[in-house]
Amino acid sequence: MMLADFHVHSNFSDGKLTIPAVIDLYGQRGFGAIAITDHVGESRTVIGKAAGHLGLCLTPATFPLYLEILKSEAERAWDQYRMVVIPGVELSKNSISNHRSAHILALGVSEYLSADGDVAEIAQAIREHGAVSIAAHPVDSGKFEKQTYHLWNRRNELENAFDAWEVASGDRLFPEVLQSRLPKIASSDLHIARHMTSWKTILECERHPEAILDAIRKQEVQFRFYRDKNYEQSHLHHRRDIESLLEHQYLHPNSWNLGQYQA
Numbered sequence: 228m229m230l231a232d233f234h235v236h237s238n239f240s241d242g243k244l245t246i247p248a249v250i251d252l253y254g255q256r257g258f259g260a261i262a263i264t265d266h267v268g269e270s271r272t273v274i275g276k277a278a279g280h281l282g283l284c285l286t287p288a289t290f291p292l293y294l295e296i297l298k299s300e301a302e303r304a305w306d307q308y309r310m311v312v313i314p315g316v317e318l319s320k321n322s323i324s325n326h327r328s329a330h331i332l333a334l335g336v337s338e339y340l341s342a343d344g345d346v347a348e349i350a351q352a353i354r355e356h357g358a359v360s361i362a363a364h365p366v367d368s369g370k371f372e373k374q375t376y377h378l379w380n381r382r383n384e385l386e387n388a389f390d391a392w393e394v395a396s397g398d399r400l401f402p403e404v405l406q407s408r409l410p411k412i413a414s415s416d417l418h419i420a421r422h423m424t425s426w427k428t429i430l431e432c433e434r435h436p437e438a439i440l441d442a443i444r445k446q447e448v449q450f451r452f453y454r455d456k457n458y459e460q461s462h463l464h465h466r467r468d469i470e471s472l473l474e475h476q477y478l479h480p481n482s483w484n485l486g487q488y489q490a
């Protein structure tokens with residue numbers, strides 16, 4: 228059994244930690260696999276261009292260094308912690324309208340992928356690249372920030388476009404995704420160390436990048452709310468969401484630190 232987190236940011240985009248600090252944060256806690264997924268913005272929109280200039284997104288200029296550091300840090304993570312580090316990106320379409328905004332994760336990237344164009348084409352390009360495509364936080368995240376509803380609005384058409392849809396992000400479970408037939412994954416969307424206390428995915432497979440990506444594709448995944456003693460938060464989960472997870476056999480039986488329910 229290995230704990231995994233496939234949505235993590237570093238200071239190559241809007242995260243606060245360096246890549247080595249992220250590796251140590253997870254490695255010291257015994258995680259088996261993580262994906263670092265910094266933002267790539269659109270090249271043609273004002274918001275996308277501004278984010279690139281402000282250093283809040285990877286650009287074609289910063290991407291090679293990002294990949295190089297990920298590669299050397301993946302080697303260190305394996306030697307030091309036996310943890311697999313998967314290079315990823317979060318292709319980010321940010322519009323004034325929540326309904327036109329969409330974030331798409333690509334796991335297992337080896338070249339720069341563009342966030343331009345229609346989401347169906349982006350999802351296809353990710354798979355052609357051999358990477359795993361994930362619809363990130365597709366419904367109301369419950370946070371006071373911009374929302375990304377575009378993928379959920381088109382979920383019927385895009386049903387088969389993604390290898391998984393985030394059923395949980397941070398400390399939030401998404402009942403709409405949970406109740407759907409869509410393939411699922413749970414991740415932290417970590418930007419700061421305190422976000423460690425959040426939903427994670429559990430896998431039982433070989434500690435090898437391809438085996439891990441295949442387990443996501445085959446949906447051999449379970450979820451667990453991971454409570455980090457250094458970063459406690461008091462969020463309560465709704466009993467009906469937890470029961471639904473149990474019912475769908477998505478909740479790992481060893482989720483001993485699941486925390487409290489809320490009626």
Ligand SMILES: [Zn+2]
Pocket residue numbers: 317330363364
């Ligand atoms: Zn996002």
Ligand SMILES: [Zn+2]
Pocket residue numbers: 234236317416
């Ligand atoms: Zn993110």
